[in-house]
Amino acid sequence: MKNRKPTYFKDLSLIFLILGLIVSCERDLSEDSVVATFPNTGEVFTDNPINLTDEFFISFDPAQGANTEGFGIDNNVAYAGTSSIRIDVPAPNDPNGSYIGGIFKDRSGGRNLTGYDALTFWAKGSLTATVGLVGFGTDFVDDKYAVGLENIQLSTDWRKYTIPIPNASRLLQEKGMFIFSAGTQSTNGLGYTLWIDELKFETLGTIAQPLPVILDGEDLVQQSFTGSSIRISGLTQTFNIASGENVTVQAAPSYFDFVSSDTSVAAVNELGIVSVVGSGTAFITATISSVLASGSLEVTSTGALPAAPIPTLPSSNVTSIFCDEYTNATSSNFEPGFGGSTTQAAVVTANNDSVLIYSNNNFTGIIFDNTVDASALSFMHVDVYAQQAGVQVEFQIRDIGANGVINTNIFTGQPEGDDADYRFTTGNLTVNGWNSFDIPLTGGILNQKNNLGAIILAGGPNFILDNIYFYTP
Amino acid sequence: MDSIFRKIMIKLIGKSLVVLTLLMLTSCDPNEAQRVASFDNLVMQDEFDIEGTLDSNLWTFDLGKGPGNDGWGNNELQYYTDRTENVTVENGYLLITAKEEAFNGANYTSARIKTEGLFEQAYGRFEARIKVPYGKGYWPAFWLLGNDCGQNIWPQCGEIDIMEYLGNMPTTVFGSAHGPGYAAGDAISKKYVLENDRFDTGFHVFGMEWAPDYINYYVDDVLYQQITKQNVLEETNGEGQWVFDHPFYIILNVAIGGNLPGSPNTETVFPQTMIVDYVRVYQK
Numbered sequence: 066m067k068n069r070k071p072t073y074f075k076d077l078s079l080i081f082l083i084l085g086l087i088v089s090c091e092r093d094l095s096e097d098s099v100v101a102t103f104p105n106t107g108e109v110f111t112d113n114p115i116n117l118t119d120e121f122f123i124s125f126d127p128a129q130g131a132n133t134e135g136f137g138i139d140n141n142v143a144y145a146g147t148s149s150i151r152i153d154v155p156a157p158n159d160p161n162g163s164y165i166g167g168i169f170k171d172r173s174g175g176r177n178l179t180g181y182d183a184l185t186f187w188a189k190g191s192l193t194a195t196v197g198l199v200g201f202g203t204d205f206v207d208d209k210y211a212v213g214l215e216n217i218q219l220s221t222d223w224r225k226y227t228i229p230i231p232n233a234s235r236l237l238q239e240k241g242m243f244i245f246s247a248g249t250q251s252t253n254g255l256g257y258t259l260w261i262d263e264l265k266f267e268t269l270g271t272i273a274q275p276l277p278v279i280l281d282g283e284d285l286v287q288q289s290f291t292g293s294s295i296r297i298s299g300l301t302q303t304f305n306i307a308s309g310e311n312v313t314v315q316a317a318p319s320y321f322d323f324v325s326s327d328t329s330v331a332a333v334n335e336l337g338i339v340s341v342v343g344s345g346t347a348f349i350t351a352t353i354s355s356v357l358a359s360g361s362l363e364v365t366s367t368g369a370l371p372a373a374p375i376p377t378l379p380s381s382n383v384t385s386i387f388c389d390e391y392t393n394a395t396s397s398n399f400e401p402g403f404g405g406s407t408t409q410a411a412v413v414t415a416n417n418d419s420v421l422i423y424s425n426n427n428f429t430g431i432i433f434d435n436t437v438d439a440s441a442l443s444f445m446h447v448d449v450y451a452q453q454a455g456v457q458v459e460f461q462i463r464d465i466g467a468n469g470v471i472n473t474n475i476f477t478g479q480p481e482g483d484d485a486d487y488r489f490t491t492g493n494l495t496v497n498g499w500n501s502f503d504i505p506l507t508g509g510i511l512n513q514k515n516n517l518g519a520i521i522l523a524g525g526p527n528f529i530l531d532n533i534y535f536y537t538p
Numbered sequence: 539m540d541s542i543f544r545k546i547m548i549k550l551i552g553k554s555l556v557v558l559t560l561l562m563l564t565s566c567d568p569n570e571a572q573r574v575a576s577f578d579n580l581v582m583q584d585e586f587d588i589e590g591t592l593d594s595n596l597w598t599f600d601l602g603k604g605p606g607n608d609g610w611g612n613n614e615l616q617y618y619t620d621r622t623e624n625v626t627v628e629n630g631y632l633l634i635t636a637k638e639e640a641f642n643g644a645n646y647t648s649a650r651i652k653t654e655g656l657f658e659q660a661y662g663r664f665e666a667r668i669k670v671p672y673g674k675g676y677w678p679a680f681w682l683l684g685n686d687c688g689q690n691i692w693p694q695c696g697e698i699d700i701m702e703y704l705g706n707m708p709t710t711v712f713g714s715a716h717g718p719g720y721a722a723g724d725a726i727s728k729k730y731v732l733e734n735d736r737f738d739t740g741f742h743v744f745g746m747e748w749a750p751d752y753i754n755y756y757v758d759d760v761l762y763q764q765i766t767k768q769n770v771l772e773e774t775n776g777e778g779q780w781v782f783d784h785p786f787y788i789i790l791n792v793a794i795g796g797n798l799p800g801s802p803n804t805e806t807v808f809p810q811t812m813i814v815d816y817v818r819v820y821q822k
Contacts, residue, residue: 268734269734270733270734270736271708271734271735271736273708273736273738274672274738274807276807305672305673305708305738307736309672309674309705309706309707309708
């Protein structure tokens with residue numbers, strides 16, 4: 066799921082506040098002051114979509130492989146009533162798309178779901194496949210209250226599924242009624258049919274014993290500096306349900322109440338973004354409905370990050386990737402989301418100087434949106450800053466060849482096809498100072514550097530980069 | 539529940555379904571068919587109002603792993619203690635807490651209290667208001683044993699289980715009776731399932747009304763099972779013996795693991811506490 070930048074309600078609420086103040090000057094409350102509430106309809110689909118338009122299903126992006134052909138209503142199969150939702154999960158080589166998924170959206174004002182404790186539905190499959198994701202709260206706008214239950218196992222007979230609501234008090238106006246994503250990972254590429262019926266928000270009364278978690282339950286200690294920000298990830302909520310099973314859902318940050326022990330050091334917002342604002346140490350914790358989440362972040366700021374050495378080469382000698390002193394030759398994707406990557410990357414700007422902060426890196430990459438022809442260039446420059454002893458970073462400068470695609474052997478991690486690379490690992494970095502490197506464009510890319518497409522970053526795990534550019538002296 | 543006193547109860551559920559079906563067949567209207575007397579005379583109560591102390595005039599302890607050192611005959615995993623971390627009174631509640639800790643060769647500690655020799659009675663209404671823990675392996679109970687088990691070996695001395703609960707079935711409790719011909723896995727038993735609620739999130743009153751010819755089981759105000767002399771005969775092909783005409787004493791405990799609930803799993807939360815608001819006994 067993509068995280069999108071939310072549009073805040075802050076401005077709106079300010080207006081409401083002002084309106085409220087104006088109205089409340091009157092002796093009697095005006096009728097206008099009654100807080101608007103949205104319909105609390107729980108049913109989403111029974112035999113028809115309930116209080117939704119005919120266009121309630123919005124597929125994931127077909128350009129990303131989503132198959133829009135396999136979704137429909139089946140009037141011959143139903144758990145109850147006369148019809149159900151039928152989802153034909155495609156084989157990976159289906160020309161219409163390799164997987165199927167999307168959301169059911171309330172295209173009117175949204176619903177008030179505060180009185181419910183779970184989204185439930187009945188489902189069965191033509192195979193006992195595993196469906197990768199079901200949930201709700203994703204509306205393709207803010208996704209502010211996204212909830213995901215991963216890997217539900219289908220039966221070939223109807224079975225009821227329960228997706229607990231992490232904190233229903235937040236769902237005053239929710240438009241994301243359902244989300245699902247299904248592929249054939251569990252069926253060895255064999256397509257299958259999934260039926261869903263009686264999809265509704267319910268008040269079960271048996272959703273209990275909450276065990277919220279942030280940062281995957283770990284108590285992290287992180288060095289940082291003023292001006293940086295850290296995203297609190299690894300957010301889940303677990304409930305014990307009537308069957309006695311614990312059900313764990315991925316929960317968006319906005320279900321949590323985050324607290325910083327010292328807001329003069331670090332502030333944390335409703336999206337779980339920690340902003341380091343001063344030097345010192347702060348503890349970040351979170352609760353859901355007053356239940357303390359396991360996991361915490363101790364962030365220590367040593368003050369402002371010193372500026373990296375300012376490049377002095379004339380711009381005519383430089384093809385820049387990430388550097389404030391030059392115009393970058395291409396934009397880049399700093400969060401490619403490689404499978405298995407644990408990395409958090411953030412561009413942080415303070416005093417008109419941007420740096421790239423990497424946390425918890427195992428491997429990630431800087432993927433150029435357009436390839437760079439470095440045929441006439443001989444070095445890559447990069448400045449690296451570490452705040453812990455023992456940090457080493459490997460840079461893999463990748464030429465992606467004429468096909469313009471990164472081709473990597475998934476077993477060895479080595480370039481294959483028309484790709485080539487050169488790999489350079491720093492020694493242990495000097496702590497709390499900038500380490501400058503000028504890496505020769507040699508090895509596999511000595512004679513193939515006209516389609517540079519990526520810099521793969523391995524190791525660390527925590528470091529800061531600045532001034533990444535190719536040059537000739 | 540007890541040692542000798544019980545083996546496996548899995549069969550119970552199936553059995554209770556049969557009982558349930560029979561009941562439904564034989565008594566379409568429970569209010570007419572079932573005998574109910576009123577027990578208004580409060581003869582014993584513990585509201586657990588003495589902070590930090592269990593009333594020693596009413597309660598004593600079962601300690602350890604049972605007389606055979608075999609987990610009270612059920613392969614239960616806990617070691618019962620009388621330490622305040624396992625049993626105490628706070629803020630008007632009795633707290634029986636199961637902990638995960640190495641102790642005298644066991645991996646868990648908990649407590650089991652009883653009124654043996656201190657309060658024993660035949661017939662009447664026995665009730666307690668209780669909130670239970672949750673999670674695989676928890677097996678709390680509120681039950682009675684005949685006061686003659688020393689002479690008349692169980693199940694001859696009789697056992698009445700007012701409430702048993704397994705932590706991996708948070709909406710279900712069991713009520714049972716054990717006697718000669720219907721003991722352990724063959725006890726006469728029935729489950730009661732809460733709708734839209736569960737037993738670990740709030741208090742419920744578990745009541746049992748016992749007269750010379752029947753035992754009625756209640757959760758809150760719902761009568762869900764009646765066991766009569768006739769039931770006992772029907773359930774046992776005429777072999778079973780009604781052994782509920784002599785004084786019984788009360789037991790409250792939290793067992794961990796054993797044959798019936800199975801062992802705790804990695805998701806089971808420790809420590810957790812069974813909270814008892816009161817125990818009251820009435821007579822006619």
